[in-house]
Amino acid sequence: MCATCGCSDGPGVRVIDPAHGHGPGDGHGHGHAHPHPTTTVAIEVDLLAKNDDLAARNRQWLAARGVTALNLMSSPGAGKTTLLERTIRDLGADLPCAVLEGDQETLLDAERIRAAGARAIQINTGAGCHLDADMVAAGLRALAPEQGSLLFVENVGNLVCPALFDLGEAARVVIMSVTEGADKPLKYPHMFRTADLVVLTKTDLLPYVPFDVGFFVECARRARAGVEVLQLSATAEEGLGAWYDWLRAEMNHSAL
Ligand code: MG
Ligand code: ZN
Numbered sequence: 654m655c656a657t658c659g660c661s662d663g664p665g666v667r668v669i670d671p672a673h674g675h676g677p678g679d680g681h682g683h684g685h686a687h688p689h690p691t692t693t694v695a696i697e698v699d700l701l702a703k704n705d706d707l708a709a710r711n712r713q714w715l716a717a718r719g720v721t722a723l724n725l726m727s728s729p730g731a732g733k734t735t736l737l738e739r740t741i742r743d744l745g746a747d748l749p750c751a752v753l754e755g756d757q758e759t760l761l762d763a764e765r766i767r768a769a770g771a772r773a774i775q776i777n778t779g780a781g782c783h784l785d786a787d788m789v790a791a792g793l794r795a796l797a798p799e800q801g802s803l804l805f806v807e808n809v810g811n812l813v814c815p816a817l818f819d820l821g822e823a824a825r826v827v828i829m830s831v832t833e834g835a836d837k838p839l840k841y842p843h844m845f846r847t848a849d850l851v852v853l854t855k856t857d858l859l860p861y862v863p864f865d866v867g868f869f870v871e872c873a874r875r876a877r878a879g880v881e882v883l884q885l886s887a888t889a890e891e892g893l894g895a896w897y898d899w900l901r902a903e904m905n906h907s908a909l
Contacts, residue, residue, distance in 0.1 A: 665779015668791045671763045704818055707786035711821025714793060715804070721907040722804040723900075724822035726844060728837075729810030731830045732854040732887060734762045736896075737805055738769040739887040744897060745770045748904075749802035753792040755784040755809045762807065772796060783815040784808050803904055812841040823907040824849040831855050831862055835869040838876045845876035850899060853882060857889035 715722050725733050734754075741750050752773040754763040763775035774796040776788050789806060798804045806822060808815045827848040829837060832855060838845040845851065851873045853866065870882045883899065885892030 665777075666781060666788055667777040667779070668788070668795055669760060669763070669775045669777060670795055671760045671767060671773065671775055701817060704786045707790060708819035708821040711786055711790055711793065714790075715821060715823075716907075718798065719801045720798045720804050721802075721904045722806060722820070722822045723903065724806050724808060724815075724820050724825045725828060726808045726812070726815045726825065727810060727828035727830075728812050728833065731810070731828045731833070733807050733810070733828055734765055736828065736852070736854060736885075736887045737771075737807065738765055739890070739893065740805075740896070740900070741766065741769040741771040743893065744803075744900070748901075749799050751796055751798040751802055751804050753784075753789060753796060753804065753806045755788070755807055757781070757809065772798075778809055782809055782811045782813075783818055784820060785818045786820050789820045803900060812837070812844045816841075816844040816847055824903055826850045826852060828852045828854055829869075831858050831864040831866075833864075835865050836872055838869070838872040842876045845873055845880070848873075848877050848880055851877075851880055851882045852896065853884045855886055855888075856884045856891060857886040 711722075725737075727733050737752060741752075744750060750771045752763070752766045752771055754766060754773055754775045755778060756762055756775065757778050757780070759777070760775045763773040766773035774792050776784060776792050778784065778788070784806065792806075796804075806820055825848050827844055827850070829851070831853060834840075853869065859866070866884065873880055873882055881899070883892060883895050885896055887893070
C-alpha cells in the first residue's frame with residue numbers, strides 16, 4: 654500500500670504494451686492495506702527515500718540514452734492525452750517521441766497515442782493514484798525509448814500525491830484547463846510548487862467559461878515564483894508554437 658496517499662499500489666499495478674494485448678495478472682488489484690497509524694510517518698519516509706533512489710537510477714538510465722523525460726501531471730480531464738496526440742502528430746516526423754501512459758485501468762490512452770503515431774506503453778496502477786519510479790522503470794524496460802528521443806510520462810490524473818514521487822524526469826509539466834477553478838494552484842500548492850512549466854489548456858473555451866487567466870497566473874506564481882505559464886488549445890491549434898519551442902529547448906538543455 655502507498656503509505657503516502659493511502660492508496661494500494663502493489664498487486665494492482667500492470668505494465669502493458671498495447672501492441673501485445675493485455676499483460677499478466679489482469680485481475681483487479683487488492684492493496685491489502687493494513688493501516689498502522691503509529692508507524693505511518695516512518696513508512697512514508699522510507700517509501701519516498703526508496704522512490705528517490707529508484708528515480709535517480711531512472712535518471713541515469715535516461716541520461717545514458719540521451720532521452721529527455723517529462724512528467725506530465727494534472728487532474729483528470731485537463732487534456733493531457735489530447736495535447737500529446739496533437740504534439741506527436743506535429744513533431745513526430747522530425748523528433749522521435751514515446752509515451753508512458755499512467756491510468757488506473759484501460760489501454761485507451763496508449764491506443765490513442767499509438768494511433769497518433771508514437772510508441773506507447775500503458776501502466777495500469779489498479780487502485781493506485783500515482784506513478785512511482787519503480788513503475789516507470791518497468792515501463793522504460795518495456796518501451797525501450799530510442800536514443801535522443803523525447804519521452805512523455807503521462808501521470809495518473811490527480812493533483813495530490815504525484816507531486817511527491819520523483820520519476821527520474823528532466824522536468825515537470827503541470828497542466829490545467831480553463832474549465833477548472835483558477836484558484837487551483839492555491840488549493841494544490843505542492844503540485845504547482847515543483848512545476849518547471851505550467852500549461853493552461855482548452856483556451857478556445859475561454860469565451861464560454863468564467864476563468865480569469867491573470868488571476869490563475871498570479872496563483873501559479875504564488876506557488877512557484879516566476880514559473881512560465883503557456884496558454885494553448887490542442888483542438889483549436891492555438892498557442893502550440895510556444896509549447897513546441899519549450900520542448901525543443903528542454904531537449905537541448907538535457908542533452909548538455
Ligand atoms: Mg489521459
Ligand atoms: Zn497516490
